[in-house]
Amino acid sequence: MAPAHSSYDVVIIGGAMIGSAVAWWLARDPAFDGRILVVERDPSFEFASTSHSNSCIRMQFGTEVNVAISRFGLEFIRNFRGFAGEDAPEIHLDDFGYLYLARDEAEAARLRTAQALQARMGAGTRLLSPGQLHAAFPFMRFDDVILGSHNPGEEGCFDGGTMFSEFRRRARKMGVEEVKAEATGFETAGGRITHVTLSDGSRIACGQVVNAAGPRASRVAEMAGIAIPVEPRKRYTFIFEAEDRLPRKLPLTVDPCGIHYRTDGALYMAGCPPVTDGPCDPDDFEMDHAVWEDRVWPALAERIPAFERIRLRNTWVGHYAYNTLDQNALLGLHPDCENLLFANGFSGHGLQQAPAVGRGIAEHVIHGGWRSLDLSPLSVARVVSGVPLTEAAVI
Structure with missing residues (x-):
């Protein structure tokens, strides 16, 4: 029409x-x-x-404008009816937070600087030592981690x-x-x-x-x-079931190995870029299935022993509109x-x-x-x- x-x-x-x-x-x-x-x-x-x-939404950015955008985004989600009208549905936020892990001093310094910025702008991000990480997430291995950054309550998956x-x-x-x-x-x-x-x-x-x-x-x-x-770049998503469920919700964990993973309702989700991350055709949604077997699953099992016994339920390919600048x-x-x-x-x-x-x-x-x-x-x-x-x- x-x-x-x-x-x-x-x-x-x-x-x-x-x-x-x-x-x-x-x-x-x-x-x-x-x-x-x-x-x-x-x-x-x-x-x-x-x-x-x-x-998902997070406060854990390293630039003031992006933190400010996220602060408003959180307000908008929490008060969607106030913006859209009383007849609007509520927007659910599963606020398990993001968990950034640093395994070298350069990355730890970035987390410290970012946390200071976020705290100055009202975000509740907190830094966690290896001992605090072990206490909070005893089902995870942190032998290679020197610092973590977590913000429960203001970050997570929204509708x-x-x-x-x-x-x-x-x-x-x-x-x-x-x-x-x-x-x-x-x-x-x-x-x-x-x-x-x-x-x-x-x-x-x-x-x-x-x-x-x-x-x-x-x-x-x-x-x-x-x-x-700006160019299209592929991003892979994997939904999986764990035979041994974790005792608490898994934050969206940004692992130094280059993958991320989190709770997804009763299941779990992991994601990563291709091995060679470059431009693709905007109509190309072909999955590289070897990425799961060769990269994602081994990394999951290394960080979380309970994830040695998991079953892949679904996969898909999406595109970032990636700004190369x-x-x-x-x-x-x-x-x-x-x-x-x-x-x-x-x-x-x-x-x-x-x-x-x-x-x-x-x-x-x-x-x-x-x-x-x-x-x-x-x-x-x-x-x-x-x-x-x-x-x-x-x-």
Whole structure:
């Protein structure tokens, strides 16, 4: 079905979590009364990064802006009804926390510096010595660990699927229009995008455009003659059952060996990148099954002896929209186009950062800048300057 109108105040390219968050924040703002069109190539979202996300939130970042984004994300999850309305469902947070493990002094120093930043910003992250780690998690081996960092109560797995569906449902009720199509080109004049052309043949006049295309973000940027360092990268997820269940919930443990694992309801989840981590085609979801046998299972059993007897239940491949510059989001206006807003390159942080970023991009559309939270450190303009904002805490 073609769009109902030939012109929209805002065209959002990409209708998954980020695009839907932007649309919802825009539509609910009394200062905005324009038309919004969300262009989504696959409204089933079967292969979207949103659908393959592990749906977690953490305070344990090493940059102030990312901690601030997470602090708001936690507030948003805890008070979803306050933001969305009393008829909204509650968003459940299983707050088992993240557990970062350091096995050398350089990594331990990073954890200490990050914990000091997080504590200064109100987060409850605590550092754990090897003895404290053994006492808290006696079912784990820490012979190679010199320091841990854990934040129970503010981190864990949240119901991102419900949040996403509520963004979409409520945005539609407020007049946001969705169309199944792919953006195939831009018409520009005077440094602005004037029209978006769609795969269904539509030619849509636009006031502002938001690039929320996830792993395909670079393709959208190229239509405006802009290069951004965002590429699809595979991430593997494994769901498994343990014959001997652990005596307590397993935090999302970021192991120095390069894998991570956590409780997943009555089961457990592990994840990792490919052996060779590089760009892939956005339609490539082929699993390397040897990774489980050769890398993940041995590492699990080494850290947690009870995981020597486990049974693999499910696997899937998702994509990070990976920012090769510094693994941080690219947000806002690019100097080369005055009405194309970027919300890209989250490198695995998109779901947890969607509430703050959706609000921020909506404020940028309406007011021309950041209002509630200063997201300028994540400006896409740093791609032009070549000055990265390095985030060491990337999984």
